[in-house]
Amino acid sequence: MKYFTTVNDIANPMGLVKEALTIKKNPHAFPNLGKHKTLGLIFLNPSLRTRLSAQKAALNLGMNVMVMNIDKEGWALELEDGAVMNGSTVEHVKDAAAVMGTYCDVIGIRCFPGLIDKKADYSEKILVQFMHHCKIPVISLESATLHPLQSLADLMTIQEKKKTAKPKVVLSWAPHIKALPQAVPNSFAEWMCKADVDFVIAQPEGYELCEDYTCKARIVYNQEEALEGADFVYLKNWSSYKEYGKVLPVKDNWLMNNEKHKLTNKAYIMHCLPVRRNVEVPDELLDGKHSLILQQAENRLYAAQAVLKSILEKNYTANKAELVAEGED
Ligand code: AN0
Ligand code: CP
Numbered sequence: 001m002k003y004f005t006t007v008n009d010i011a012n013p014m015g016l017v018k019e020a021l022t023i024k025k026n027p028h029a030f031p032n033l034g035k036h037k038t039l040g041l042i043f044l045n046p047s048l049r050t051r052l053s054a055q056k057a058a059l060n061l062g063m064n065v066m067v068m069n070i071d072k073e074g075w076a077l078e079l080e081d082g083a084v085m086n087g088s089t090v091e092h093v094k095d096a097a098a099v100m101g102t103y104c105d106v107i108g109i110r111c112f113p114g115l116i117d118k119k120a121d122y123s124e125k126i127l128v129q130f131m132h133h134c135k136i137p138v139i140s141l142e143s144a145t146l147h148p149l150q151s152l153a154d155l156m157t158i159q160e161k162k163k164t165a166k167p168k169v170v171l172s173w174a175p176h177i178k179a180l181p182q183a184v185p186n187s188f189a190e191w192m193c194k195a196d197v198d199f200v201i202a203q204p205e206g207y208e209l210c211e212d213y214t215c216k217a218r219i220v221y222n223q224e225e226a227l228e229g230a231d232f233v234y235l236k237n238w239s240s241y242k243e244y245g246k247v248l249p250v251k252d253n254w255l256m257n258n259e260k261h262k263l264t265n266k267a268y269i270m271h272c273l274p275v276r277r278n279v280e281v282p283d284e285l286l287d288g289k290h291s292l293i294l295q296q297a298e299n300r301l302y303a304a305q306a307v308l309k310s311i312l313e314k315n316y317t318a319n320k321a322e323l324v325a326e327g328e329d
Contacts, residue, residue: 001310003131004148005124005140006190013194017155020299020306024156027060027305033312034063040104041067041141044126045112049273049300050141050149054108057304061312066104070096079125093126094133101134106311113144113181115245121145122210137311139304145210147183149307150272151191153299157292158197158232161268166196167231168265172223173203174280175254176237179247184272185238186213193217202226204250210241223254230264235271235281258284268292 003009010016023029039058041051051067058065068074077096078089085092100107109130113121121144131138140148158169171188185201190213192199201209201217208219220226227233235256240246261267269285270292277283286293 001307001314002137003139004307004311005127005131005138005143006146006148007151007187007194008190009148013152013155013191016152016306016310017159019310020152020156020302021159023305023309024299024302027302030061030309032062033309034058034061036064037062037105037312038064038066038103039308040100040107041065042100042107042109042130043067043069043141044071045110045142047110047141049297050110053297053300054139054141054149054304056301057308060301060305061308063106063308063312079129093129097130097133098135101136104134104136106137106139106308107134108139108141109143110141111143113183113245115179115181115239118241118244139307139311142181142183144181145183146187146190146213147272148187148191149300149303150184151187152303152306153296154188154234154270154272155191155195156299156303157270157296158195160295161292162231164231166198168198168200168229169232169234170200170202170226170230170267171217171234171236172201172226172256173207173254174235174237174256175250176247176276176280179239179245180237182209182238182241184236185209188234188236189214189217200226200230204248204252204254206240206242206248207238208242209238223252223256224260224263227260227263227267230267233261233264233267233269235269235285237280255280255282256285257282258288261285261290266290270296273297 055065075091076089078092111126127143193215199217202220202223269290
């Protein structure tokens with residue numbers, strides 16, 4: 001694995017889930033795998049879980065870590081090729097990425113969508129430019145369209161808790177006051193399509209996700225119908241893909257609660273966090289006995305560690321290791 005940006009970068013996604021669950025049993029089994037290697041974490045948007053779990057995963061493997069909030073601490077980045085940079089941008093992404101590639105052995109980058117220009121967001125302009133110009137392995141820390149580290153942790157959690165061979169998993173749209181990306185639901189759908197689950201997406205009209213990610217999913221427009229017999233309910237808001245980036249008016253009440261939970265098969269409740277309590281999901285579910293939110297967040301560490309381990313083992317960073325070794329006496 002040189003890149004971890006989509007489930008399609010992984011030859012065997014269920015094998016990676018297994019590996020991450022093995023790491024969870026003994027996170028300190030490979031304390032020197034990343035010795036003299038540096039992970040650079042670049043953020044264009046806020047983060048709690050991704051930032052801390054990736055740092056800790058790298059430290060567990062003996063790596064050094066550098067973190068940069070590039071949107072606030074770096075020079076204003078230009079993304080257009082051939083731009084005459086006489087405006088507000090100060091440094092071209094091709095230079096910034098190339099320089100970081102010389103300092104790091106692996107780069108992780110978080111770059112949310114603007115939610116205005118669908119074509120620009122879905123072309124993953126920033127991520128693709130970093131991948132092209134830094135010339136080292138790149139891990140998505142949530143891009144404009146996908147959040148694979150979250151989905152890997154989610155699938156680990158489902159594997160740990162499932163009671164039947166093929167559980168019913170419902171991704172249910174949840175209300176929110178702001179327009180949020182489609183990255184988490186796109187990614188969850190993409191990974192569910194690789195898992196042995198009965199996958200249903202419950203959503204209001206107009207909130208259909210991009211079909212590139214939802215292959216096998218059954219789409220149900222009535223939440224209560226979708227919830228029947230569910231083993232896992234993943235609650236998450238997203239803005240419209242069709243009417244790109246819009247928060248569309250929704251007439252039914254899509255806020256999940258204990259009463260609706262009775263329709264399920266004692267379903268586990270999932271959310272990637274951060275969650276706006278009592279707007280997106282009520283306290284009664286988040287703090288209830290079926291909630292998996294902390295387990296999902298904990299699994300983010302082992303998901304990141306499995307991905308880093310796989311990249312380090314593939315030796316994409318061998319040349320840099322040789323340079324470091326040459327300098328040692
Ligand atoms: C982001 C999102 O919905 O994509 C990050 C989730 C991990 N959430 C918010 O912006 C609140
Ligand atoms: N779930 C998740 O990615 O959380 P952060 O945005 O806090 O990293």
